Amino acid sequence: MNPSRKTSKNTGRKSARGRLSAVLLTLAAVLCAIVLFGACNEPSLPSPSTPVPVYDLDLSYDGGRKALLDGELLYTNDTGEELTSLAFHLYANAFSEDTSSPPCLESERADIYYNGDSFGNIELSDIKIDRKTADFELNADKTLLTVRSAVAPGGTVTVSWSAEITLPECNARFGVTQSGVNFTGFYPVLCMYDDGEWCTEGYSPVGDPFFSEISSFHVTLAAPTALVPAASGEVTSSESDGGVTVTEITAENVRDFALFLSRDFGTEKTTANVCGSVTDVTYFYTDDADPSATAALAAEAIEFFSSAFGAYPYPSFTLVQAHVGAGGMEYGALAAVDPSVKDEREHALTVVHETAHQWWFGVVGSDQINSPWLDEGLTEFSAAYFFLRRGDEQIYTDSVASARACYSVYSRLPDEVGFDGRMDRPLSSYLTAGEYVAVAYCKGLLLFDTLLSLAGEEKLTAALADYYAANAFSVADGHALAAAFSRAGFDAAPIISSFVRDTAVM
Ligand SMILES: [Zn+2]
Secondary structure (H helix, E strand, C coil), X not given: CCCCCCCCCCCCCCCCCCCCCCCCCCHHHHHXXXXXXXXXXXXXXXXXXXXXXXXXXXXXXXXXXXXXXXXXXXXXXXXXXXXXXXXXXXXXXXXXCCCCCCCCCHHHHHHHCECECCCCEEEEEEEEECCEECEEEECCCCCEEEEEEEECCCCEEEEEEEEEEECCECCCCCEECCCCEXXXXXXXXXXXXXXXXXXXXXXXXXXXXXXXXXXXXXXXEEEECCCEEEECCEEEXXXXXXXXXXXXXXXXXXXXXXXXXECCCEEEEEEEEECCEEEEEEEEECCCCCHHHHHHHHHHHHHHHHHHCCCCCCCEEEEEECCCCCCEEEECCEEEECCCCCCHHHHHHHHHHHHHCCCECCCEECCCCCCHHHHHHHHHHHHHHHHHHCCCHHHHHHHHHHHHHHHHHHHCCCHHHCCCCCCCCCHHHCCCHHHHHHHHHHHHHHHHHHHHHHHCHHHHHHHHHHHHHHHCCEECCHHHHHHHHHHCCCCCHHHHHHHXXXXXXX
């Protein structure tokens, strides 16, 4: 996500952002990049080592607030353990009237629910295991589905369902927005299995409460022809008949699947040269005075991060302008930027930040609920670093200064208001979005800026490229990050630990 970077304790709402004028690469930056970045010597990442979950989703959308979803998940038990159940998040039910885990803070409701209160949900029926009626359980607010089934290590199982989806009217990740329709988290999402159990923590009004396995998606969408779809992955066919267009979409080995629709989408296409092969970049926009510059910036970021950290692994990248309730939001092979971001520099930072999430969240996953600094801090740093190496040192300097000011204001809060600088704590412990921004984003960026200062640029980029390759299509934690630095010849463990445990003097 990319919330605003305000320094008061009770913020997190987006600020006005816009586009950045193109800045020419300096010769020095190019030469430096050639010397430093060797990641393109290994243009392709290894495929996931075990069969990933495969979703087949058949989504039929009426163009209003209703959709029908027939879905099937083919799951191979790669946990090495005997499983007795599979657990799924039903994120759409966080948007229901009786949810215990609402998708936004009370203070944000007026902004997000533009027509007043509105609710949505997913109602499942016909849940089956291997084509037989399943024994299942829903938790109290129906945000967690547990399907009982014995699955031996290496065994496979098919879970299928039918569902009726109701979309809320809101400018959030799931709903009918003021500029289109957001289908994210709309399908039953298999929970992450970690340390002998399913990670079942639910929705949170603060942060990105998602932690999922790399999966593949085969999606068939039937929707009114007037609506242009922007989705994770590649469109493999599209046929229109009688005002309805059926679109087939495939997204392989992505963290999750997102779909946005709008009758107002313009499209801007370009390509990125990823270590010698071509990645298609498509920007779907509703309100952008210079869409070609935005698409070019995303492509440039993909090329840069591929050189610096390791190759972008997908044939395509989708950038979409959509109301998501924050400055931006990341998904598998797709990034969303909010049209409310008008300021040029903030728009550019948001585009690059959300693109960088393809490396930190997408390919290398992490526990965004309990260690949100790991993807957000590294993504904030990566975006600032992109501008530093692009020859715009001022943006890097300003980003670090802003993060320092943001964290400084937070850290001076009186104890009774609840200052807590520890970074490995769950989203549920954050009282405000501002506190979350200060700890995960601002302090997270300061950690990586400190590592850059102490380890030097060569070792830092070597460590991050190693971290990317070693954890691609899997999940990593702070120990994996420290291990990558160690292999690059720098002992980062004490620094990471002192930031995370809040024993560092800031
Ligand atoms: Zn983010």
